[in-house]
Each structure stands twice: as structure tokens, then as C-alpha cells.
Amino acid sequence: MNFPHLFSPLKVGPYQLRHRLVMAPLTRMRAARPSLAPRPLNAEYYAQRATQGGLIIAEASPVLATGFGNPGVPGIYTEQQVDGWRSVVNAVHAKGGVIFLQLWHVGRVSHSSFQPGGALPVAPSAVPISPDLKTMTADGKVVAYETPRALLTSEIPGIVEAFRQGARNAMAAGFDGVEIHGANGYLIEQFLQSRSNLRTDQYGGGIENRSRLLREITQAAIEVWGANRVGVRLSPYGVANDSGEADPMPLYTHAIQSLNPLGLAYLHFIEPRSSGAGRAEVDHQNVPSAMVLFRPVWKGILISAGGFTGDTADAAIAAGHADAIAFGRIFISNPDLPHRLQRGFPLTPYNRATFYGGEEKGYTDYPAYDEMAPA
Ligand SMILES: Cc1cc2nc3c(=O)[nH]c(=O)nc-3n(C[C@H](O)[C@H](O)[C@H](O)COP(=O)(O)O)c2cc1C
Known part of the structure; x- marks a missing residue:
């Protein structure tokens, strides 16, 4: 058997x-439109990846209609969406998988064409994403990002409440827990980082204030789920969506210590x-390792x-840098990834052209490895 550390049991919250x-x-x-509810194709995709008693973190799902920046992304704020997710969860549970839902708000990583009433996207401050990065409108035009509208202080409790309701909805759908998306330059990270947060109220300024929204949202999810079924995702030193704190160490040390x-x-x-x-094939060189640092x-x-x-996953666990390793791109093209790694079977390469949108092609049509097939 390969990778004995990766293939050793782990308790996460109450889940073995x-x-x-x-x-x-x-x-x-690939959610249904216009409901943005998961559909049977999505249930099939997740069930294919749930066969070996591991943890699945389901795709980022906006908790509010203002939280979208892309078409066909599933939401978690209407009854239809909750019903759709319930079918996904049931299919995963039937295969013995554990599944958390990632709760999302994109903030300024959006365009008015995705916003209710064509309004500007909301963000901590009216600071646009660099014009060097482009986005796509709802009807497929490539454009620069707009300058977002800064949320009023009085609107922020509504954002926290939307995450709380999203957490409740995830529970109603039968999920095993939720993950708060605090990474990749989306709303929570926009609050965390000084380049996107110029606020002068209690949600801006020093690192304590910039971490406040993350703490309040996490606390709201905990009040719904209990802490041991809530996870948080962060990307210190990341640069996605024009993010990046000049000096990440103090900010993230504080944020993580306050979660401890x-x-x-x-x-x-x-x-x-x-x-x-x-967005692209990247391998940023000479960058710090978040797990080693934190x-x-x-x-x-x-x-x-x-x-x-x-x-590298097995080595990271063996060295004590991490307790578990999440795989993204190669899980897209290898539905039976744990099995393949454990047994040393070859991996199917992924096709980036079918990552986003479409139907079964590049989604549910990647086969499991067939040991019996002629090589
Ligand atoms: C197609 C695609 C979609 C992604 N969607 C999300 C997402 O919804 N939420 C998130 O936190 N990260 C998202 N990511 C980042 C992945 O979770 C993961 O961190 C990244 O792909 C690096 O892991 P890998 O090298 O194993 O692919 C996405 C990445 C890809 C390639």
C-alpha cells in the first residue's frame, strides 16, 4: 500500500x-438555471467522488443573491437550492462519504450583470480589482472589474445573518458541516486585507478590526452547527483575485489565534x-508554505x-505540517483518486477547458480506473 500517512484514519470533529x-x-x-439549485447531474458527480470514506468539501455556494460573480454557481439561500443540495448530500451519504458545504460571498469579484437590479457589487471599500485582471459579464463579455460599492456599517449584520441562514440551510439539506470561505480574494478576505479594506469603522483599520467579519461569520456558523462541525478556509500569501497583504504574518497570526x-x-x-x-496553471516559485509557517x-x-x-501529501502529514491534504484539480479528472493513489494506478490528466460550465463532459464522464482494461 502506498502513502501510509495519507491513508491513515483521522477524526475531524465528530467524524471518523x-x-x-x-x-x-x-x-x-453546473447548477440548474435559473434556480441555481443543484440537480441530479451534480449529485452523480459528488457520489462518484465519495466512495472511500473521506471528506468532501462541496463547492463554494453563495449565501445571498449579491454573493455571485459567475453563472451556474449553486446557491444556498432558497428552498429549491436546499432541496437540490439534499439530493447531493443523500447521494454522498449513500456511498459513505462525509460532506461539508463551503459558504461564500464573492464581494467585489463580481459584475453588476450578476447583481440583483444591476447594482454594483458590494465590498468593504470602493476599491476595484486591478484593471490588469478581467472578468466576464453575465452575457459573456470580457470586461474590467467595476468599482464596488462600500457596504454601510449598518449592512454588515445582514451579511453575517446571511451566513448564519446559509449555515442553517446547509443543515436542513443534511450536510455534515460547513466551511467558511475566507480565502482567494472574496468578501471575507477583502475585509481581512488592507489593500481592499480602507474602512474607518470597527471592521477596518487594524488587524483586529479587519478580522472582525471573519470572526462574526464563524461565530454565527458555530451557533448553528457547534464548533466541531465548522471549518474555515484561508489563503495567507495568496494572490488570487488581486488579493495579497503586504505583510501577511501579523494579520494571519492574529486571525488564526483568534480562531484557536x-x-x-x-x-x-x-x-x-x-x-x-x-484560473490558470500556476506554480508560484519561491513562495512561503502556509502550513509550515502557521x-x-x-x-x-x-x-x-x-x-x-x-x-508530497504523505510527506507533509509525516512531517506534521498538516493533518490532511485536500486535492482539487486531479480530483476533477480522477473520481476514484484515493483508490488510485493508494494502489499506485496512473492518474487521468484533467482538461481545464471543461472546468467551468457545461454538462457531463469533463464532469461525470471521467471514468474510474479499470484494473481489468488492457493497458
Ligand atoms: C475549477 C476550480 C474551482 C475551484 N473552486 C473553488 C471553490 O469553490 N472554493 C475554494 O475555496 N477554492 C476553489 N478552488 C481552489 C481549490 O480548492 C484548490 O485549493 C486549488 O485547486 C489547489 O489545489 P490543487 O493543486 O490540488 O488543484 C478551485 C480550483 C479550481 C481548479
């Missing part, structure tokens, strides 16, 4: 996992070397993701 290979949250833009006493199920990092992997700060279960192979 049979191995430490996690499916990373992966936006695939809560007793969360886990903390989940995206390694900076793979920051932006959703392992000494974080007192609970640590999951890391980003450019791992079976070898």
Missing part, C-alpha cells in the same frame, strides 16, 4: 474519516504556490491544499 485525502471545494458552474479558542473542526489553507489555480500557530486539525501529489 478512513483516510486523510480530502476533496477540495471546486466551483464547476473556538474549537473548530479544522482550518484549511490554500498553499500560495497554487494561488489562482482556478502550523505552530494553529492548535487544531489542519488541512492544506495546493499542488500536492501523493508523495
Whole structure:
């Protein structure tokens, strides 16, 4: 058997996992339209990836209609969406998988064409994403990002409440827990980082204030689920969506230390070397390792993701840098990834052209490895 550390059991919150290979949250833009509810195709996709008693973190799902920046992304704020997710969860549970839902708000990583009433996207401050990065409108035009509208202080409790309701909805759908998306330059990270947060109220300024929204949202999810079924995802040193704190160490040390006493199920990092992997093939060189830097700060279960192979995942766990490793891109093209790594079977390469949107092609049509097939 390969990779004995990766394929050793791990308890995450109340869940006894049979191995430490996690499916990373992966936006695939294949929800039903216009309901933005998961549909049977989505249930089939997740069930294919749930066969070996591991943890799946389902794709980022906006908790509010203002939280979208892409078409065909599933939501978690209407009854129809909850019903759709329930079918996904039931299919995963039937295969023995454990599944958390990632709760999302994109903030300024949106365009008015996705916003209710054509309004501007909301953000901590009216700071646009660099014009060097482009986005796509709802009708497919490539454009620069707009300058977002800064949220009023009085609107922020509504954002926190939307995450609380999203957490409740995830529970109603039967999920095993939720992950707060605090990574990749989306709303929560926009609040965390000084380049996107110029606020002068209690949500801006020093690191304590910039971490406040993350803490309030996490606390709201804990009040719904209990701390041991809530995870948080962060991407210190990441550069996705024009993010990046000039000096990440004090900010993230503070943010992580303030999460420590809560007793969360886990903390989940995206390694900076793979920051932006959703958009392009990246391998940022000579960047720090989030797990190595912050392992000494974080007192609970640590999951890391980003450019791992079976070898590097096993080594990271053996060295104590992480407790579990999440895989993204190669889980797209290898529905039976744990089985293949464990048995040393070859991996199917992924096709980036079918990552986002479409039907079964590049989604549910990647086969499991057939040991009997002629080579
Ligand atoms: C198609 C695609 C969609 C993604 N969607 C999400 C997402 O919804 N939420 C999130 O936190 N990260 C998302 N990511 C980042 C992955 O979870 C993961 O951190 C990244 O792909 C690096 O891991 P890998 O090298 O194993 O692919 C996405 C990445 C890809 C390639």
C-alpha cells in the first residue's frame, strides 16, 4: 500500500474519516438555471467522488443573491437550492462519504450583470480589482472589474445573518458541516486585507478590526452547527483575485489565534504556490508554505491544499505540517483518486477547458480506473 500517512484514519470533529485525502471545494458552474439549485447531474458527480470514506468539501455556494460573480454557481439561500443540495448530500451519504458545504460571498469579484437590479457589487471599500485582471459579464463579455460599492456599517449584520441562514440551510439539506470561505480574494478576505479594506469603522483599520467579519461569520456558523462541525478556509500569501497583504504574518497570526479558542473542526489553507489555480496553471516559485509557517500557530486539525501529489501529501502529514491534504484539480479528472493513489494506478490528466460550465463532459464522464482494461 502506498502513502501510509495519507491513508491513515483521522477524526475531524465528530467524524471518523478512513483516510486523510480530502476533496477540495471546486466551483464547476453546473447548477440548474435559473434556480441555481443543484440537480441530479451534480449529485452523480459528488457520489462518484465519495466512495472511500473521506471528506468532501462541496463547492463554494453563495449565501445571498449579491454573493455571485459567475453563472451556474449553486446557491444556498432558497428552498429549491436546499432541496437540490439534499439530493447531493443523500447521494454522498449513500456511498459513505462525509460532506461539508463551503459558504461564500464573492464581494467585489463580481459584475453588476450578476447583481440583483444591476447594482454594483458590494465590498468593504470602493476599491476595484486591478484593471490588469478581467472578468466576464453575465452575457459573456470580457470586461474590467467595476468599482464596488462600500457596504454601510449598518449592512454588515445582514451579511453575517446571511451566513448564519446559509449555515442553517446547509443543515436542513443534511450536510455534515460547513466551511467558511475566507480565502482567494472574496468578501471575507477583502475585509481581512488592507489593500481592499480602507474602512474607518470597527471592521477596518487594524488587524483586529479587519478580522472582525471573519470572526462574526464563524461565530454565527458555530451557533448553528457547534464548533466541531465548522471549518474555515484561508489563503495567507495568496494572490488570487488581486488579493495579497503586504505583510501577511501579523494579520494571519492574529486571525488564526483568534480562531484557536473556538474549537473548530479544522482550518484549511490554500498553499500560495497554487494561488489562482482556478484560473490558470500556476506554480508560484519561491513562495512561503502556509502550513509550515502557521502550523505552530494553529492548535487544531489542519488541512492544506495546493499542488500536492501523493508523495508530497504523505510527506507533509509525516512531517506534521498538516493533518490532511485536500486535492482539487486531479480530483476533477480522477473520481476514484484515493483508490488510485493508494494502489499506485496512473492518474487521468484533467482538461481545464471543461472546468467551468457545461454538462457531463469533463464532469461525470471521467471514468474510474479499470484494473481489468488492457493497458
Ligand atoms: C475549477 C476550480 C474551482 C475551484 N473552486 C473553488 C471553490 O469553490 N472554493 C475554494 O475555496 N477554492 C476553489 N478552488 C481552489 C481549490 O480548492 C484548490 O485549493 C486549488 O485547486 C489547489 O489545489 P490543487 O493543486 O490540488 O488543484 C478551485 C480550483 C479550481 C481548479
